[in-house]
Amino acid sequence: MxxxxxxxxxxxxxxxxxxxxxxxxxxxxxxxxxxxxxxxxxxxxxxxxxxxxxxxxxxxxxxxxxxxxxxxxxxxxxxxxxxxxxxxxxxxxxxxxxxxxxxxxxxxxxxxxxxxxxxxxxxxxxxxxxxxELLQSSEAFDYSSQNISERELDIIRLIANGYSNKEIAAELFLSEGTVRNYLSSILDKLKLRDRTQVAVFYYQHK
Missing domain, CATH: 3.40.50.2300 (Response regulator)
Known part of the structure; x- marks a missing residue:
């Protein structure tokens, strides 16, 4: 390293x-x-x-x-x-x-x-x-305007709460591969780099 x-x-x-x-x-x-x-x-x-x-x-x-x-x-x-x-x-x-x-x-x-x-x-x-607390925002965000589905929003919320892909899969009764596919779609739609930025985005627009 x-x-x-x-x-x-x-x-x-x-x-x-x-x-x-x-x-x-x-x-x-x-x-x-x-x-x-x-x-x-x-x-x-x-x-x-x-x-x-x-x-x-x-x-x-x-x-x-x-x-x-x-x-x-x-x-x-x-x-x-x-x-x-x-x-x-x-x-x-x-x-x-x-x-x-x-x-x-x-x-x-x-x-x-x-x-x-x-x-x-x-x-x-x-x-x-x-x-x-630092990232809380009073601004409402319309996720549907970015073509984010309800399932993808569920995944965004779980990521923001610190869930791993495996934990999200268990919570939503999905395979880990499906969760990864959803995450890739979320990153693409919101123009974000990684799951950390997904969590930041969620708290900024909560």
Whole structure:
């Protein structure tokens, strides 16, 4: 698993590199100090995961994430910060970041990297508990205007409640393959990237 670390605090970047390289499954291919370098390094190395601070001088982590994901939609970006900032949480979710963790929780970073590498989206406990409240919106959304069927809306609701494909299949008496087909259709109709964005979309338009 090849990782790039970008943090404007060289001591933090060094500490993260030391911690991660103690894991035989992780190789830190490069480090950077701002969002501009993050974009350059991503293009150069195409890492499995970009581990990046959000608050940096010059181009910050969110701006860099937006640029990288615009160029490489499948990029896996795990964002770090020193505090839980509501505005950043929402922006990171909307961008399609694969994770958002509090930087001081070093022990959680290696397992979070493995989870993101395996295709999961990871948010720290403090963050997960706040997501539904942060994304609530009073704006009603007409799903039928996007040709979303009642069955697809059921699946959207279950995804937003954290159900896996297997759990959705059991709940709705469908096969997992059928659930995957529905999810692909939902992503296409709503122009979303993954199931995390489906959950974000649901809470934004609830």
């Amino acid at each position: 090849k990782i790039i670390i970008v943090d404007d605090d060289c001591l933090v970047a060094g500490a993260l590199k030391t911690i991660l390289e103690a894991d035989p499954e992780i190789e830190v291919t490069s480090t950077g100090s701002d969002g501009k370098q993050a974009c350059q390094l991503y293009r150069q190395y195409r890492p499995d995961i970009l581990l990046m601070d959000i608050r940096m001088k010059g181009m910050d982590g969110l701006s860099a994430s937006a640029q990288i994901l615009g160029e490489f939609p499948d990029a896996r970006i795990l964002l770090l910060t020193t505090f839980s900032d509501d505005e950043y949480i929402v922006k990171a979710l909307r961008l399609g970041a694969k994770g958002y963790l509090l930087k001081q929780d070093y022990a959680s970073i290696p397992p979070a990297l493995r989870a993101v590498y395996s295709g999961q989206t990871v948010f720290g406990t403090e963050i997960v508990s706040k997501i539904p």
